[in-house]
Amino acid sequence: RGSLDLNLETLSGNLIAQNHSFHVLEKISFELPRVELCPEVLKRAKSFVLADPIFGKPGPIDVLIGNSLFPQLLTNERHSLGANMPSALGTIFGYVIAGTAPCLSTAPRASNLAISLLSTTDTDLHSSLQRFWVQEELPVYDKKSEGELACDKLFETSHTRDSQGRYVVRLPFVDNLAYAKLGTSRPIAAHRFESVERRIHARNSSPLKALYIDFMDEYEALGHMKKPPHLNLSAPHYFLPHHGVVKEHSSTTKLRVVFDASSKTSSGLSLNDVLLTGPKLQNNICDILLHFRLKNLVFSCDIRQMYRQIKIHPDDQRFQLILWRGQPSLPLSTYQLTTVTYGMNCSPYLAIKTLQQLAQDEGSNFPQAAHILKHHSYVDDLIAGASTEAEALELQQQLIELLRLGGFELRKWVSNCPKLLQQLPASHQEPPVFLQPSSDPMFSILGIHWSPVTDCFKYNLNFTSDAPTKRKVLSLIARIYDPCGFLS
Structure with a gap:
């Protein structure tokens, strides 16, 4: 899936290797050890400062250190835990338990495990393409699992509001x-x-x-x-x-x-x-952006410190x-x-469910704002619009009042309607960015640059001067964030 350079340190902060190259894999191995060890092994190992205090229970492997570093980890200390027992080997991380060890009699038979790794030089391109296909894939809506239904039921039966209206x-x-x-x-x-x-x-x-x-x-x-x-x-x-x-x-x-x-x-x-x-309660980004394109006057804002x-x-x-x-x-x-x-x-x-609950609790007084909160929000971003200036101002006021009842505040306002922004202090408006010195002011709408002057989405692409090849073009396409496929 890729590679990266990391510093390897002990828990006490001593540097072992600087900028050591690691490969990123979906899964290194099965959980190890494959079976749970006999309690007697754990009992005899308690007298040592262990690198992994719960070594006897199967668990995931996070990092696999290769032979190039292994000699640097050993301290040449070795203690036997007894007859037919493994040994405690000293390392700079603490003692590790190695060797043949008795397992619980109820544990399933262990299986042999072989791991092989093939490394190629195109890992960055592979990763980019993988993200590209995931992004382009149409969403699949599955039925809620038992755990998800239980989560909904717990929220509905246990949430309350304090004296200020906060959930x-x-x-x-x-x-x-x-x-x-x-x-x-x-x-x-x-x-x-x-x-x-x-x-x-x-x-x-x-x-x-x-x-x-x-x-x-x-x-x-x-x-x-x-x-x-x-x-x-x-x-x-x-x-x-x-x-x-x-x-x-x-x-x-x-x-x-x-x-x-x-x-x-x-x-x-x-x-x-x-x-x-x-x-998963997030609305579909493509649906939100397409609705954004249907209105003459549009705006975007976010909820300040929504979680908190x-x-x-x-x-x-x-x-x-x-x-x-x-x-x-x-x-x-x-x-x-x-x-x-x-x-x-x-x-x-919890955050999105709370917003949906606010729309349900107070929506009768603010129907347009409640609809936006339910269907045209993405986590803490609200994306909406109207056909006329009066409708836009009314929708803005409804959103501010509805969110205020739940203890929320809206900020980072962006719009192509000047009068809508005039209602707000400068600190509540999002400052623009400029893709080029002479370009129009741009704002990010769910990760895409938008110009309120022209009401257009724009893409900033960095082409190289090298001769284009299919591989280079493919790599460039995979890096473009275009959830609705406007460019294609």
Whole structure:
């Protein structure tokens, strides 16, 4: 599927290999070990600091390290666990258990496993083509699964609204006892925070440091995270590791802190493993864009911090704990996130379902806006239009009022109707981009550049001066984002 260069480090931050080449595969192997090991093996291995504390349970393989690095990993320490038992081999990651080991008598017979890898030089083209065919494929609408139906039922029976009209939702666990299967999560969250802290406080990361701290300070100031009044770590809970994602082209948030609900606990399960994802509720992008082309006067806007305007029920906030401090000299503090969170597999469902619920609850007073919210929105982007200026202004006002009742605010307005933009402060309007110095101002509408001056979509293509070949043309076509096929 591709290749990339990565730095390989130990948990303590010691660099093993810099810019080492790795291939990206759909799947490295089956879960290993193929069978669960006898508890006696785990018992005898407890006295060692293990590279993988849950080595005895079958699990996915994330990284396969080749022979070129293997000698650098060994520390020449070897300890036998006993007769007919494997040995503990010392590595710079910790001890690994190697050799023949007794398995549970109830385990199925193991099978031989052979892995082969063929690497070609056209992986980038292959990846581009794969994304191209997926993008061009017409959507297939399947019936909802039992889990998706259960997720819908849980939302419908458990969501509430606070005194300000904001929605309060529950985390959709797979079942009533799913969270009890979570193990210890604080050590890995602490280790990953220390790694992030070292990076943002490094000399060459001063802009990243300021952006990260400002983001977290705002998070706390808005009440989206707070210190737990009564923290009971003996009850089931979960610590979310976090890291920053820089968005160079964003006109508002240059850095977003993303929380990792896929981080495994000591039981081998993550929070995402015990949550229902919910059905896919996003509207079809092609349908939205085609409707956008039918109106004379059109506009686009997005919902400010949509996820963070939806509250999580207080009883579920213990599964959204994080570690944070602004300076390394300060003690490490525990916070709980109080809203729907980036990085959880159920977050897109909870956010879109909440908007649909708002349209249902308040739609009788704002019928046109409710229709847009249900059928012409894509996650936090609203794309709509009207035939006349009066209709456009009425629709704009309905959307603002409807979203306000749910605690949401609209911003990044774009339109080819000047009077519609005159109603808004400059801070609520999206600044344009210019593909070329002398070109019309352009705005992004669901990933496609649109000119409000000419009311046309435009594509910025970078042709090379080399002689065109079929392969080069194919590669260029695969990189063009054109969900409706306007160019073809």
